[in-house]
Amino acid sequence: MPLKIYNTFTGMKEEFVPITPGKAKMYVCGVTVYDDCHIGHARANVAFDVVYRYLLYSGYEVEYVRNYTDIDDKIINRANREGVAFNVISERYIKSFDEDMARLNTEIPTYQPKATEHISEIIKLVETLIERGAAYHEGNDVYFSVENFKNYLQLSKRNLEEMRAGARIEVDERKRNPMDFTLWKGAKPGEPSWDSPWGKGRPGWHIECSAMGMKILGETFDIHGGGKDLIFPHHENEIAQSEAATGKQFVRYWMHNGFVNINSEKMSKSLGNFFTVRDVLKRYDSEVLRFFLLSAHYRSPIDFSDQNLADAGAGLERIYKALALADEIIEKNSSTAPVDINHNSLTKNEAELYEKIINLENRFKEAMDDDFNAALAIAHIFDLIRSLNKLLVEKPTENTLPLLSNLKESLARLAKVLGVINSVPIDYLKRIQLRKTTELSISAEEIEQLVAERAAARKERNFKRSDEIRDFLAEKGIEIFDSPKGSSWRVK
Secondary structure (H helix, E strand, C coil), rough: CCCCEECCCEEEEEEECCCCCCEEEEEEECCCCCCCHHHHHHHCCCCCCCCHHHHHCCEEEEEEEEEECCCHHHHHHHHHHHHHHHHHHHHHHHHHHHHHHHHHCCCCCCCCCCCCHHHHHHHHHHHHHHHHCCCEEEECEEEEEEHHCCCCCCCCCHHEEEHCCCCCCCCCHHHHHCCCCEHHHHCCCCCCCCCCCHHHCCEEEEHHHHHHHHHHCCEEEEEEEEEHHHHHHHHHHHHHHHHHHHHHCEEEEEECCCCCEEEEEEEEECCCCCCCCCHHCCCHHHHHHHHHHHHCCCCCCECCCCHHHHHHHHHHHHHHHHHHHHHHHHHHCCCCCCCCCCCCCCCCHHHHCCCHHHHHHHHHHHHHHEEEHHHHHHHHHHHHHHHHHHHCCCCCEEEEHHHHHHHHHHHHHHHHCCCCCCCCHHHHHHHHHHHHHHHCCCCCHHHHHHHHHHHHHHHHHCCCHHHHHHHHHHHCEEECCCCCCCEEEECC
């Protein structure tokens, strides 16, 4: 099955045929760096990180560009409030964004350009648009003329006449059409600015992505991505200014990820349901957050709630517990070198697991080739883990070690594409256990002490004291498990 991508421009899934065979060029709109990034940013960046990883896995040589908008009204306003230079703000939040993305295990893109590093390319592009009659300047400002671009609004499927009729009266009466957008802003007193043929000023928001994208990837490239909120006006305006300047198709495949809702309501600062990545990672493990963000298809909305995060965490924990048990069996039998699977002696559960292992990669690829359906790919992994758990309760046979070795190898290769299940299982479980205990009114050390005391009481047949300790820990949210090897505990 060939890779198919849902193209927002055509409204259809299309076979991915890159401009240059074997190479994929992808641009994803980055953040405006004036504050810590929120979970909407996390959703977009995790989604396109998986796209990047899967293209690499599929054998493509990938150039991945993700920009920083490091000059903008919001950055200037924050700098003025704090009494610092604009680049103090932008550099602070570039660093914050990079740290958040590292915690979410996103790969570093091939290029991470900044708008302020490409002023000359931006000015050259604006000059070209003026020369071609697609833009005009009034004073120190330059505007793009939407009426001179016949394909305007084809991406967002809107109607220019209806939009113009419904437009509010513009404060800026210098525009020839209320829908015209700014390419270059004349500088106001005290604002950062750069010299240009139209006087001192700075770039508009839309022009920077066209200039940087075309400089790095060429006048036409394969994939352009971002959140659905960028379809209009940002991506619509990118198409208009880029194609008006070059006369060529700007992008072959437009990809857009769905919104994050908070308890079924759209995330919004005005509604008070706005969460930064840093807020969330104080309460949840970073791998749980990434796993949750992949639990729905990237184009679908996803509902962020404590229950849904807890469900994602529980699912990830089930996977790691099964893998930890598998590791324990492998370690216990480490003196026995894995041999080839004896197909004639497979038990029913071994045969089922073997079938899941050999088909896992094909099922994974089918899911991902269907517009990067990571949620379905994860469902196939859960199916594999269910079969693994059936095997783990059986007495090991000659086939156990080779089956477990094959499973771990296949799962690690595919999980890497998703950027999850990348911890040593026992380390992950300890990390989660520690995080859970910090939320309790009792420390891990106290729990261990009481479990040891209970073990001693059981040995002395003091079952009254043993039961008291068990009941006390149960009230604190701690479960005790007894086995011939001793007692263990976990947070409920």
